[in-house]
Amino acid sequence: MALSTTVSQRIKRKAPRAFLRRTFKQKKPHLRLETGCDLLIHLNCLLFVHRLAEESRTNACESKSKVIKKDHILAAAKLILKKSRG
């Protein structure tokens, strides 16, 4: 599949499907994964990372630093992980 974008700075849009399936199998070997499910898992990951990034950026802006630091991410992660519990 030709999914890569033209600009090299952008990240490629291919989903690491094999990685996701392998990780799922390692964690839950007794479960099976359906065909389209890993794509939705990938979507879920993207959304999670997106939320995390937004929150970290907000934290960094609040502390008026140009660079995102560890503590920004830590605080953001606590919040977002709680949200993503389901």
Added chain:
Amino acid sequence: MAGRYSLDPGQTPRTILRRVLDTVDTRSPRRRRSTQTKRLEEQTPRTLLKNILLTAPESSMMMPDSVMKPVQVPEMVESSRQESSLGSLELQLPEPETPSTLAPGLRATSKRKQRLRLSIFQQEVNQGVSLASEPPGNADASSLASSFNLSFVPPPQSQSVKRPGLARRRPKRQPVDVGALLQDLKNNSLTSALPGDNHRSPVATLPMDEVLEDTQPFSHPSAGGSLSAYRSLPNPSPAGVEGSEGLVRHRMRSAGTGLQHSEYGGSWLGAKLILVNRTGLGTTPLPFSEPQPQLPELREAVGSQEAVEAKEQEGSSGVEDSPGGPASPELSCSTNDLLQAEQPHQFEPPPPSGVAILPSGPLESVPARLPSRTRTAGPRHHQDPYKAGLSHYIKFFSFCTKRPVEKAALGIVEKCLDKYFQHLCNDLEVFSAHAGRKTVKLEDLELLLRRQGLVTDQVSLHVLVERYLPLEYRQLLIPCAFSGNSVFPAQ
């Protein structure tokens, strides 16, 4: 106005056009026109006019570059003509400009002889490399077209095959016998084994000394490289002092720039040996100021150099059978000691301290590198693919933040993702168990997204899919109706 056309009542625009065409024919190459004139009877005035446009040569001069690319079109035009279907000809009409500009490029070959020579040369070059299937069409036009086509074969490929001297290939290396190496050092005059690109490559490739593995004999990251590097040097070749000087300069620079590699330490010592050796051959100006005062002294020392090398052979022969990293520091240690022991009076105090300092640099780095090399052998297959997969999301993270992120902070993102995956799998298990299934299905994931608050009444799953996933995945996920009363993926 009407009177003009009443000259000859028998003349129609069609015959006028034909007459014009015939007169034009005499000027253009026969071969191509013959197919045209055959078909005059079948052609309409419109196509005739188009032919006139095409045969209007040398009026629209094009740059040969722009002629090249669209030349592929006239070969299609050619083939379509030979099919003798007016319909296909009609299709070409909507773009009258391109054929008109292309045709002069094709027809006016006589005018482009000078430029064509280059392209013919290139054609020959490319034909040597790649097979070009002759496109259907007229022989001449197709050959021209194919020559133009071939000129678009990516040049680096042809060049790399055409001129092997420039090819970036690592010279063949064998496991080295250091004793023989030193013998060769002593016997042969050292010239650059690699031809002129050795001059060019040191300057150009030194900044990327680790990445390129081609012309630099010392950039081999393995520990055996330091030994093999010696081997690649003394190829028997006619004495070229400038070449050896370039080599020495190259090594000196490499020793200066890449001190963190063991082979550079080894190469530095090799450079010292070479220096000593070469001064026996003749005096050449050396780039370093340190060795220069030693020159007159070293000339006397050539005799003792042989003694040194004899000793080094003994020392190295004991070492050479143990390949790998531990050999190189020992080797460099031994050679260093031998050098210092045998010629203390020849080297002035600053250079020995320089000697001591420089090898100690790479020597320190080598023991530091060695344990890392052995350590990563074990847990690599567990860590690396997992981390490699996560790195995708980490990159996405740094993309989303639009701000620079600290390196240490990325480690936290990794841990965070780990926890997230754990939660995710647990949740999916719970959901599927709740539904009495052992397979995780799409509805489980949809439920998960809903519970996470990502899918709401306002934002549906399909919206998210469309927003974030590329098209190919979206086709797999969102049912779409296709022709024939079918829906994919089936619901």
